[in-house]
Amino acid sequence: MDSLTFTKYALAFDEVTENPHLDKNSFKVEDKIFATIDTQNLKIVLKLNEVDQSVFSDFDPSAIYPATGAWGKQGWTIFEIKFVEDDMIKDALTLSYCNLAPKKLADKYQKKST
Template sequence: MRPEDVRALALMLPDAVEGAHSGNPDFRVGGRIFATLWVEEARTVLRLPPAQQAACVAAEPDLFSPVPGAWGRRGWTSLDLDPCEEETLRAALLAAWHATAPAGLVAAYDPA
């Protein structure tokens, strides 16, 4: 996957907007970052619940890795874009959006 794929897929999510964080493009919902794009490194960093991060890392350790330090212990997870398939990227971005979006917004877009 390419950085422009991350941008396109992230901005398809409800109420997602692009911003900037530490000189990198980021994607926000409800004013909170759910993904940051590291273009030069061909990776994205996603905000996942720690249990979901652990499942992703266990299932696909060649793609997912915790961010070093306290951020990683809180669920922030790197996803390597070079070997990543579109389905994996879509699922990861959606999971990060779900973990970050206000509950009312999630409820409005999730089937009951």
């Protein structure tokens, strides 16, 4: 996945804005950052819960891993997008959005169990 494709996916969610954030771009819903992208290094950072962070990190710890320090303990997870399948990034991005979006927005994107 490249940075333009990631940006397209992130902006496809309801009520998302893109803003500069230090040397990256951030994606917010309700003024809460759910994703950032470092376009130079092709790394994204997503806000996951503890279980999802562990599952994704276990898949490929060299390409998906917790951010350093307290940020990682809060669920912020780094994905080196050139080494991760697009579908996995889309799934993680959706989880991150749903973790921070209001329930009425998140419900639209959460997978329903049957």
